[in-house]
Amino acid sequence: MEYILGILGKIGFDWRMGLFNLINFLVVFWLLKRFAFGPVMKMVDERQQKAKDAIDNFTQAKTELQMAERKAQDLIDASKVEANKNIEQSHQKAKEAGEQMKEKAKKEIELLIVQAKRNIDIDKKEMKESLRKDTVELIVLAVEKIMTERLDEKKDLKMIQEILATLK
Amino acid sequence: MFFQVQSEQPGVQPEIIFSVGSLPVTNAMFMGMFMTVIFCLFALYTRKSLRLVPSKFQTIIEMAFTGFANLIEQITGNRKAAVELLPLIGALFLFLGFGNLFALLPGLTSITYKGISLFRTPTNDFNMTFSIALAMVLLTQLASMRAWGFFGHLGKYFKFKDLYYGFKKGIGAGFLSIIDFLIGLLDIVSEVAKVVSLSLRLFGNMYAGDVLAAILLGAFAAIVPVPWLAMNLLVGILQAMVFGSLTAAYYTLAIEKPEEAATA
Numbered sequence: 001m002e003y004i005l006g007i008l009g010k011i012g013f014d015w016r017m018g019l020f021n022l023i024n025f026l027v028v029f030w031l032l033k034r035f036a037f038g039p040v041m042k043m044v045d046e047r048q049q050k051a052k053d054a055i056d057n058f059t060q061a062k063t064e065l066q067m068a069e070r071k072a073q074d075l076i077d078a079s080k081v082e083a084n085k086n087i088e089q090s091h092q093k094a095k096e097a098g099e100q101m102k103e104k105a106k107k108e109i110e111l112l113i114v115q116a117k118r119n120i121d122i123d124k125k126e127m128k129e130s131l132r133k134d135t136v137e138l139i140v141l142a143v144e145k146i147m148t149e150r151l152d153e154k155k156d157l158k159m160i161q162e163i164l165a166t167l168k
Numbered sequence: 169m170f171f172q173v174q175s176e177q178p179g180v181q182p183e184i185i186f187s188v189g190s191l192p193v194t195n196a197m198f199m200g201m202f203m204t205v206i207f208c209l210f211a212l213y214t215r216k217s218l219r220l221v222p223s224k225f226q227t228i229i230e231m232a233f234t235g236f237a238n239l240i241e242q243i244t245g246n247r248k249a250a251v252e253l254l255p256l257i258g259a260l261f262l263f264l265g266f267g268n269l270f271a272l273l274p275g276l277t278s279i280t281y282k283g284i285s286l287f288r289t290p291t292n293d294f295n296m297t298f299s300i301a302l303a304m305v306l307l308t309q310l311a312s313m314r315a316w317g318f319f320g321h322l323g324k325y326f327k328f329k330d331l332y333y334g335f336k337k338g339i340g341a342g343f344l345s346i347i348d349f350l351i352g353l354l355d356i357v358s359e360v361a362k363v364v365s366l367s368l369r370l371f372g373n374m375y376a377g378d379v380l381a382a383i384l385l386g387a388f389a390a391i392v393p394v395p396w397l398a399m400n401l402l403v404g405i406l407q408a409m410v411f412g413s414l415t416a417a418y419y420t421l422a423i424e425k426p427e428e429a430a431t432a
Contacts, residue, residue, distance in 0.1 A: 011294045011371075012181035016191050018299035021290070024200045025300055028207045028263050033255035035211035040226075040233050041254065043218050050220075 136163050178378045182293045183284045195285055196293030203267060203290065233258065239409075243416045249423075253416055256307075260300070261412040267291050268374060268404030272397055291374045291407070294367065301366035304415045305359060312422035327352040362418060366411060373407050 005015065140160055182194035214229055222230060236258045241250035271277055271289040279286045290296045313321040323329060327349045334345025377400055384392045 008294070008298065013294050013298055014192070017194065017197060017293075017295040018302075020191065020197060021200055021293070021296040022299040022303055024197070024204055025259075025263055025296075025303075028204050029256060029259040031204075031208050031211040032259045032262065035215040036229070037233060037255040037258055039215050039218055040229055041237070041251065043220070043222075043226075044230055044234060047220060 132164070132167060136160055136167070139163070178288070178292070178375070178382065180294070180375065182288050182295075185281055185284055185286065194293065194295075195288040196290050196296060199270065199287045200267070200290040200296065202287065203263065203270060206266075207263070236261065239413070240416050243413055244420045246420075249420065253419060257412045257416050260304075260415060261408050264291055264300075264370065264411055265405050265408035267296075268408060269401060272400055272404070289374055289378065291370050292378055294371045297371040298363070298367040301363045301370075301411075304366065305363045305418065308415075308418045308422040309359070311419055315423040315425070325352050325356050366414060370407050370411055373403060377403060 005013070137160070140156065140163070182196040184192040184194050185198055186193050214226075217223060217226060219226065233254070237250050237254050240253050240257050241247050244250050244253065267290040271287060271292070276287050277285050309321070312324070316324070327345070330352075331342075331345045331349050334348070335342035381396060381400070384396060
């Protein structure tokens, strides 16, 4: 040991100074470990963890958003289908109602036509009757004139009735 | 022809400034204490200024520390071991690196007390490099004992077990185990050599740098200082990195199990 210390002493080694220097370094090591390396690395890890959590949360939120968007789209699609169905049904109902109204109107028109035809027939008959009467009168008058014979009112009426009877 | 500056070549031993009892305080030790005070202030300021949203200072510190951790991870091949070793290797790198660079501050070595320069590069003192290197190698031995157990650790150097099993297997394997046994004994020498090589490499480089600076400044003072300072900056950082990296490598090798070593 003495020999080794002697050799080391030739290049300036003194165990007391060596020990002092070692203690000096250990103080620096302890200070840096306690106040610099430990807290700084802890802070870096904490920040990395927070960043990781934030990325995870972001990814999760993004997935949830996509799912919500998909769900909303599904709802919109379903609503559209439902709306189209309703519109289709409304169209169908409107068409049916239109058809019904058309049918009703047709029936009413037909009824009116029938009624009108009936009225026309009645009018026609009445006109025919009137025309016949007028014609007979005219004929009578014409005959009267022709025969230049004036019949009295009683005979005239009788004659008219006889003519009318023959006309029927 | 050249502007020459008469500068004194530094001695191998640091100069004693004063003594505290029987303990001589040298200028290298004084510089070491001065650096400890600076590191103390730095550590306290770092702790105080830590925020979740980092300032510029904190960003630089975090980048440097993360860089150290990545470097150690490359050496150990294990993130957990890197984080565990970071305070030690980081402290080594900072202490030795700044120790090497501090004396390059212009005018610092010109401050004298009773004609003796107050500041000398701490790594330019063999006491510093040897004591730290010895402590690091002892630490690797302790780590090895913790990983392998006391007898497992001794078994790395005294391979009696391999010798027994070798001869049990056959004569050829027995002779091979003798070679293995001798290699184990040589490993003891290599552990001592680690202390010597670690300490002398750093001390030799820094001391040689100072001696060369004195010689070159004496000869070519007009052109030498700037490139010389630039080179010393590089050498100072490099030597600190070499010391720290080798310590990390020794530590890793010491705790490495044979199956891990085979797969690595």
